[in-house]
Amino acid sequence: MQLAWIDPQTDYPALDVEHLRSVGVTYERLNLVDDAYQPSLDALKRERGYIEQDVIELHPDTANLGAICAKFADEHLHTDDEVRFVLAGAGIFDIRDDADRWMRVTVEAGDLIVVPKDRYHRFYLTDSQQIRCVRLFQDSAGWVPHYR
Numbered sequence: 001m002q003l004a005w006i007d008p009q010t011d012y013p014a015l016d017v018e019h020l021r022s023v024g025v026t027y028e029r030l031n032l033v034d035d036a037y038q039p040s041l042d043a044l045k046r047e048r049g050y051i052e053q054d055v056i057e058l059h060p061d062t063a064n065l066g067a068i069c070a071k072f073a074d075e076h077l078h079t080d081d082e083v084r085f086v087l088a089g090a091g092i093f094d095i096r097d098d099a100d101r102w103m104r105v106t107v108e109a110g111d112l113i114v115v116p117k118d119r120y121h122r123f124y125l126t127d128s129q130q131i132r133c134v135r136l137f138q139d140s141a142g143w144v145p146h147y148r
Contacts, residue, residue, distance in 0.1 A: 001027060001111050006094060006102035015103060023097045026114035027105075030085065037085060040112070041134065050083065050136040057132040058125060059089075065129065072123040076145035080138045082115040089131035096120040120148055 003015045013019055017027050030037035044050065058065060075096075084091070090108040095115060097103055106126070107113050115121050125131060137143070 001029070001108065001113075002104075002106040004104045006104050012101065019097070020095075020103070020105070023095075024116035024119060025095060025105075026112070026116075028112045029110055030112050032087065032110050037110075037112075037134075041085060041136065044083070044112075044114075045136060048081065048138070050081075050138050052137040052139075054135050054137075055087070055132065056135055059130045069125060071145065075120050075122050075148040077118050077120050077148070078115075078143040078145060080117050080143060081136075082121070082143055083113075083136035085112040085134040085136075086110065087132045087134065089128060089133075090126045091131045091133075092124040092126060094122045094124075 003017075003020070005012055005015050020027055028040070030040050041053065045053070058068065062068065084107070086107050086109050088109050090106060093105045093107065093113060093115060095103050095105060096119065105113065
């Protein structure tokens with residue numbers, strides 16, 4: 001994982017996992033070997049009431065990739081947590097903190113991130129345009145974006 005402020009100012013606090021946690025974002029590094037991550041995902045599902053799990057993969061050959069990515073590029077929130085565990089590739093979450101500052105979180109294989117419900121964010125693929133990740137849902141309908 002890589003963390004950076006977008007438009008940093010001298011009075012900004014250090015951006016680290018603790019700052020993410022202070023605004024409700026969960027981050028963990030899980031083991032990818034032999035599906036060793038699944039017990040951690042199962043525990044998270046029990047603790048937070050996630051009832052669905054799937055795997056999504058995006059890559060340069062994905063049909064309508066531009067349209068799919070465009071849905072997440074504008075600032076939005078969800079009324080459920082957004083949970084992603086990256087199996088391969090990478091992605092970028094820009095997340096607003098409590099002071100309305102943008103934090104950039106680049107996730108890669110082995111990274112688990114939970115963007116809490118009602119937290120404004122946006123998502124992009126990296127230049128490789130490839131990510132494969134596990135998603136967890138509290139509702140079988142999945143996430144619905146509510147744009148700012």
